[in-house]
Amino acid sequence: MNQSPIGSTSVDDHPPLRAVVFDAVxxxxxxxxxxxTAYHEIGRQHGSSLSRDEVGRRFREAFTSRAETELETSDAIEYEFWRYVVGKVFRDVVDPEACFRQLHEHFAQPTSWRFDSETERVLTALGLRGVVRCIASNFDARLDGILDASPVGPLFDHRVISSKxxxxxxxxxxxxxxxxxCGTTAAETLFIGxxxxxxxxxxxQLGCRALLLDPGCSGEENCVTQLRDVLCFLEAN
Ligand SMILES: O=C(O)COP(=O)(O)O
Structure with a gap:
């Protein structure tokens, strides 16, 4: 077990944790x-000659351009956002709409995703302790299909998806x-993402406990390097 700073968070005054809420992507x-890589490959199939680096640069620019204030959403809004991103990345494809649809469908496929190798073990361990397990994501309704196709899906007691x-x-x-x-108070709930x-x-800000998952963090408070550190956090709290 690596030495992450989880023990440094003293929360003696908190009630026991009753729910863990996981970010998805x-x-x-x-x-x-x-x-x-997926954008570059599918763009290429549609006639784009952009380099992978250029695709990456344009994708990050388009993805992060979303205003922090525009936080109300729906599946229609998410669909239009992804159309906007694909349009910003690829201006040199033959049929932009076909390229967008293929990319949108690609990320709906369960085979286009993998679960972190520790997910199943962590969720099972939490379930044995009677801890509520929730997945809470800004991804859209496509997440349902991905969860439904995986043995990991039923291990979440609840799903909260922003577009829904x-x-x-x-x-x-x-x-x-x-x-x-989840049926829990803020103080009983741990988020990780x-x-x-x-x-x-x-x-x-609501009074929940929350951990950043970042393989590169060292010594930072409320930051862990791997998913299974959630279990250590529960032990310590
Ligand atoms: O913006 C996204 O699609 C990612 O969503 P998530 O990280 O909240 O799962």
């Missing part, structure tokens, strides 16, 4: 191949709905 779920509830992380309402869904604003600061 970048935490328990990873695209295979990675997003840039109308709010994206870090909108406060998103976390409130997670708590209502790879995005500081969405997965750590957002839930912490």
């Amino acid at each position: 970048g935490t328990v779920l990873h695209p295979q191949p990675d997003v840039v 509830i109308g709010y994206r992380k870090p909108h406060r309402r998103f976390y409130e709905i997670v708590l209502e869904t 790879d995005e500081p604003a969405a997965d750590r600061e957002g839930p912490a």
Whole structure:
């Protein structure tokens, strides 16, 4: 077990943890191949001659251009956002709409994703302790199909998906709905995820405990390097 700083978080005054809420993409779920490789390959099939590096640069620019204030959503809004991203990345494809549809469908396929190798073990261990396990994601309704196709899917007691509830992380309402869904108070609930604003600061503002998952963190408070550190955190709290 690596020495992450989880023990440094003293929460003696908190009630026991009764729920763990996992972010999806970048935490328990990873695209295979990675997003840039998939975009580059599918773009190429549609006539794009962009380099992989250029695809990556354009993707990051388009993806991060989303206003932090636009946190209300729906499946239609998510669909249009992804159409916008693909359009920003590829201006040299023969049929932009066909390219977009293929990419959108690609990321709906369970075979385009893999679960972190520790997910099943961590969820099973939490279940044996009677801890509620929730997946809470800014991904859209495509996540349902991916979870339904995996043995990992039924190990989550609840799913909260932003496009279905109308709010994206870090909108406060998103976390409130997670708590209502889990039936736990903020202090009884631990969030874990790879995005500081969405997965750590957002839930912490409501009084939840929250861990950033970052393989590169060292010594930082409320940051762990691997998924199974959640179990150590529960032991220590
Ligand atoms: O924005 C996304 O699609 C990623 O969503 P997630 O990291 O909250 O699962």
